Amino acid sequence: MTSRMAADQQVLGYLGRALSLELSAVQLYTAQARLAESWSLSEAAERLRGEAHEEMTHAERIIGRMLALGVAPGASQLRPVGLGTNLSEMLRYDQAFEMELVGLYEDAARHCGRAGLSEDRLLFQALLEEEQAHARELAGWIGQLESGVNQRRDPGAAF
Secondary structure (H helix, E strand, C coil), X not given: CCCCCCCCHHHHHHHHHHHHHHHHHHHHHHHXXXXXXXXXXXXXXXXXXXXXXXXXXXXXXXXXXXHHCCCCCCCCCCCCCCCCCCHHHHHHHHHHHHHHHXXXXXXXXXXXXXXXXXXXXXXXXXXXXXXXXXXXXXXXXXXXXXXXXXXXXXXXXXX
């Protein structure tokens, strides 16, 4: 294991912020899934549960990197959950949250590239691409909900 002193302090900062945001996303999507279920939006609830699982895998990868760097993982703070009064409002909140993750991962990947930290850059780049894809999926889901394209009983079933 690399010692904490040898690890790039900015990378450790990015990892800590990423862990806090990813665990916040797990909490967010889990709460939203329960709320969607209470609105009888079973397909939306299932999709949101899937998002929670995906974000948990991101957190696990970040924890793995922190341990490899010899640092004990510790999320500093979970964000409050954004719920909304309907599915579209929740998804807009989610999209803004995902864009915050995109910004963090862009900055982290750029820093690692400049610092020559290829392993860390690869992790942040992979997470960036996954979050960008997720933001695009959310935009599509929101677009379908708002355009009325999906006329099924469950507006969460857009995908």
